[in-house]
Amino acid sequence: MTTAISIVDQPSDDVRRAILAPLDVFSRERGFPFEPRTLALALLHDDHVVGGLVGQLNWDWLYIQILGVPTFLRGGGHGRALVEEAERRAVAAGCRGVWVDTFTFQSPGFYERLGYEKIGELPGYPGDQSRLFLRKLLTDR
Structure with a gap:
């Protein structure tokens, strides 16, 4: 029996499920x-x-993966409205918190104004910038 590692350029849903299966079993x-x-x-x-x-609900938390508002609509409250709607849906789904990662050149101040607190930083990614991790608790449980 041979074991090998192979690059998969565009993993299908079946390949993704196969890759995630051991994690699911372990968890x-x-x-x-x-x-x-x-x-x-x-x-x-x-x-x-x-x-x-776009986010992911899992283990009583919402992870905001992508938040995109085009330049011509920025400053009109659309980003806030999207995050607040996601938070409402997270509470309805039984989540106790939300977490997000962003970069220093993107939008950390936006999330901080919405009540998110920085919980981690990966300096030097990318270049002289940092990747930031923030969270917001939605319930006390």
Whole structure:
């Protein structure tokens, strides 16, 4: 029997499931089944999707993976509205908090104004910038 490592340029859903399967088994054995659910909110302008929010609900937390608002709509409260709607849906799904990662050249101040606190930093990624990790607790449990 041979074991090898292979690069997969565009993993199919089946390949992704196969890669995640050992993690799920390991986590499930410890009482934490890996069952992420996608949360996607589209930002529409003239009936076209121009941005939005994509997140993942898992283990009582929402992870905001992507938040995109086009330049011509920035400053109009759309980013805030997307995050607040995601938070409402996270509470309804039983989540106790939200976490997000962003970069110093992107939007840490935006999240801080929404009540997020910095919980980690990866300096030097990319270049002389940092990747920041923030969270916001939604409930006291």
